[in-house]
Amino acid sequence: MSIMKRLAGMALLVLTFSAALPASSAAQGTTPPSTTAAQDEYVPIDELPEGEKLPAAPFLVGAYTVLWLAILVYLLMLWRRLGRVERELQEARRATGAR
Amino acid sequence: MLARSVPAMLFAALAMFGLAPFLIAQAPYESTMGLVQKIFYFHVPAAIMLFVAAFTAGIASIGYLRHGRASSDRLAEAAAELTVLFGVMVLISGPLWARKAWGVWWQWDARLTSTLVLWLLFNAYLLLRRYGGPGSERLAAGVAIFGMFNVPFIYWSVNVWRTLHPKTTVVPTLGPEMRLPFYWCMAAFLLLYLALLKTRVKVAEQEDALDLLLAESEG
Numbered sequence: 001m002s003i004m005k006r007l008a009g010m011a012l013l014v015l016t017f018s019a020a021l022p023a024s025s026a027a028q029g030t031t032p033p034s035t036t037a038a039q040d041e042y043v044p045i046d047e048l049p050e051g052e053k054l055p056a057a058p059f060l061v062g063a064y065t066v067l068w069l070a071i072l073v074y075l076l077m078l079w080r081r082l083g084r085v086e087r088e089l090q091e092a093r094r095a096t097g098a099r
Numbered sequence: 100m101l102a103r104s105v106p107a108m109l110f111a112a113l114a115m116f117g118l119a120p121f122l123i124a125q126a127p128y129e130s131t132m133g134l135v136q137k138i139f140y141f142h143v144p145a146a147i148m149l150f151v152a153a154f155t156a157g158i159a160s161i162g163y164l165r166h167g168r169a170s171s172d173r174l175a176e177a178a179a180e181l182t183v184l185f186g187v188m189v190l191i192s193g194p195l196w197a198r199k200a201w202g203v204w205w206q207w208d209a210r211l212t213s214t215l216v217l218w219l220l221f222n223a224y225l226l227l228r229r230y231g232g233p234g235s236e237r238l239a240a241g242v243a244i245f246g247m248f249n250v251p252f253i254y255w256s257v258n259v260w261r262t263l264h265p266k267t268t269v270v271p272t273l274g275p276e277m278r279l280p281f282y283w284c285m286a287a288f289l290l291l292y293l294a295l296l297k298t299r300v301k302v303a304e305q306e307d308a309l310d311l312l313l314a315e316s317e318g
Contacts, residue, residue: 035263037131037200041272044127048134056134059199063138063192064120067145070191071116071291074184075109078298085305092312 105301108294115287122280135199140280142192143270144288146214149185150250151292152178153217156224157247160240169307172236175243177299179224181292182246186218201263209256210264213249220246 119140129136155178162171193211194204205211220242227239257266273281 035201037263037265038129038269039263039265040268042136042269042274042277043130044274044276045130046127048128056199059135059195060137063195064141066191066195067141067188068116070184070188074295078295078302082298082302082305085302085309089305089309089312092309092316096312096316 102297102301105294105297108290108297112287112290112294115283115290119280119284119287122283125276126280127274127276132200135196138192138196140284142189142196143281144285145185145188145192147285148288148292149182149189149214149217150254151289152182152185152296153221153243153246153250155296156182156221156243157250160243160247164237164240164244172240173300173303173307174296175240176228176303177296179221179228179239179243180299181295182221183218183225184295185292186214186221189214190218197263206263208262208264209260210253210262213253213256217246217249217253220249 123137123140126137126140128134129139156175159171159175159178162168163175193214197206198204224239224242224246227235227242231238254267256262257264270281
């Protein structure tokens with residue numbers, strides 16, 4: 001009798017887990033991330049709300065600064081690399097021509 | 100020496116970039132995101148150039164693997180470097196925008212994660228080229244092709260999976276006041292991309308010529 005009770009208890013436990021697991025994983029998997037930011041279409045407005053102005057500015061300025069810096073640093077690196085390789089090429093040509 | 104077209108393209112691109120902030124300032128604010136949405140005018144063109152560069156690297160790599168032409172390999176290497184450059188721009192400007200618009204710097208969703216994977220793949224390409232030793236060009240070409248096939252996945256990911264990222268419908272539905280600065284920046288980025296690509300290919304050509312000359316003088 002006690003074995004039967006234990007088996008029944010285990011079966012109940014397994015059933016409870018098997019019912020709860022998919023439900024919880026499904027709930028985790030389907031919970032959509034929420035945002036008020038536009039995702040489908042941008043609607044223009046003329047005036048920016050007062051509270052909006054300052055907090056966004058550092059992010060905007062930061063993004064543009066990073067872009068400009070990336071472009072300028074890469075340009076500089078490329079120009080220096082081209083100058084160096086052209087100089088080395090000329091020296092190598094002179095050296096091989098002199099032989 | 101560089102072809103005359105490169106300084107001309109570069110000058111035009113930089114002049115357009117100089118004028119871009121004025122056009123962007125004239126553009127209206129977006130109703131839900133306000134001021135920070137103006138990152139869009141640089142973030143999206145940089146992302147499109149990232150895709151263009153990845154495609155260039157992938158197609159040139161296919162050409163290199165099929166025909167073994169050194170010029171294809173040089174083009175692939177140049178485009179891979181630009182993929183990393185534009186990837187840096189996208190992956191830094193994106194989180195700055197996200198922090199204000201979504202309240203978080205990063206989301207591990209399909210769009211952001213696959214973009215990061217693309218950037219890492221092309222970093223792997225460059226590391227392979229630099230440290231892989233003889234024969235690494237062919238292996239790197241395989242990586243570039245793999246990266247190229249990631250691009251359509253990144254593009255469509257926002258329409259297929261739920262994400263905080265704006266969908267691909269945003270650009271075609273832009274109002275006229277937003278359209279002008281956006282396409283202006285697109286043109287500037289395209290000119291910049293072409294100028295940088297041509298310059299980087301020239302560097303690779305000169306490096307190959309130097310290697311050949313040194314090998315001849317030694318052997």
